[in-house]
Amino acid sequence: HDRFLTVNDMVHLVAQYRPDPQGAPGAHENYNQTAYLLLPGVVEKVAGQEFSHYVKQHILEPSGMENTHFVTDMPGYKERIGAAHLDNLFAFMLGEGNMVSTAEDLFKFDRALAQEKILGAGIQELAYTPMILASGEKGRYGFGGGLVDDKPGNRVFQHLGQGVESHVIFSRYIDADDVLIVVHDRSVEYAVPVYKAIRNIWKKRPFELPQPRVEHRLSTNLINKYVGDYGDNGFMHITTEGGKLFIQPDGNPGKMEIVPSSDTTFYFRDQAVDWQIYLNEQGEVIGFGPLGQKEFMMKRFRQQN
Incomplete structure (x- = not known):
């Protein structure tokens, strides 16, 4: 490191x-x-x-x-x-x-693609074509993005990019030769709902503006219950300070607050992803990871005596 x-x-x-x-x-x-x-x-x-x-x-x-x-x-x-x-x-x-980059420059990029200044038509179409998996099932990803709508005549190819200072959602409406580019430079946390509102306004559909996320208060017992080491060899640490929870991996000088949205769900400020503390049937903590994706959780690390 x-x-x-x-x-x-x-x-x-x-x-x-x-x-x-x-x-x-x-x-x-x-x-x-x-x-x-x-x-x-x-x-x-x-x-x-x-x-x-x-x-x-x-x-x-x-x-x-x-x-x-x-x-x-x-x-x-x-x-x-x-x-x-x-x-x-x-x-x-x-x-x-x-x-x-800027939204205007990304629009120039899209036009250059459409006018085949960068890629030939055959290669570009290949980029919009998801692979067929070994099971015969069609995947989602092409080259540099995903086909979020594959209906003929209404195909939409999209990529979400999160950078240090901005969040970009780039949606190419392939068959309509149209594009929607939203550069969100204030908050990653609200980037997706803001994009959806803009898209619906653009499409002349009803829209909703994003609401502030819930900040739930945890009991002292729950805070103490969640504090500990997680992941392989316990490299990820959940700690507490001032009634708040923080997460910090080995080798990282900084720590990030994990904000509770309920007794077992959390989020990081300025991120759209939700996280979860996983419990077993006895109510014991067994891991921490993405919400609803138990298979990807970091298991609670328990030191062998």
Whole structure:
């Protein structure tokens, strides 16, 4: 945790530790941020040039995107990042973000795609086509996004991007050759409901504005019950201070408040994802993880005596 990672570092880590595969190739699909971290390395091998130069030459310049930049190119970026720690190890890696843009520039990108300035029509259609899994079931993801509506004549390809300073929802209405781009620079927590309201206004449908999220008060007994170590080797710690709960992983100098929305559900401020404390039938804490996804929880770590 004491230095910033590169693509080669990640490849060497996988080669060294050989983590178990999640399944056979094509068995199932998951959104995989690590794959986007590795992608620039593939591009550099094939194109024979730095990834940032390739993107500028083949995407930004043909699209006329003059207000889109890699954050690593911005003045003072290295000084703002400071020393390496668990939360910023990928700060100088490109591929899964690390760019800033505007809604206008993203619209130029969409027009460049539609006019085949970046990709040919056949390749672009392939990007909109989810893979067929080994079971014969059709997946959801294409290249760089998901097909959220696959009805012929009404296909919608969408990607949600969360950055350091903004949240973007990019929806391409393929068959109508239309696009809705919402850049939300104030709060990730309300980005999706704000997007839905804007979309419904755009479509001349009834809409609802997002309401403030509930802040539930936990009893002292529950707070003390939830405090502890979670995950492999207990690397994730839930602590308490001033009647509030915080979560902090090993190697991270900072901690984040987890705000209760009920006795067992939580959220992080400025995030849209809901979390849950999982209990067994005896009411004992067995883990902490995404709401309703027990299979992905970090199990409560209990030190062996």
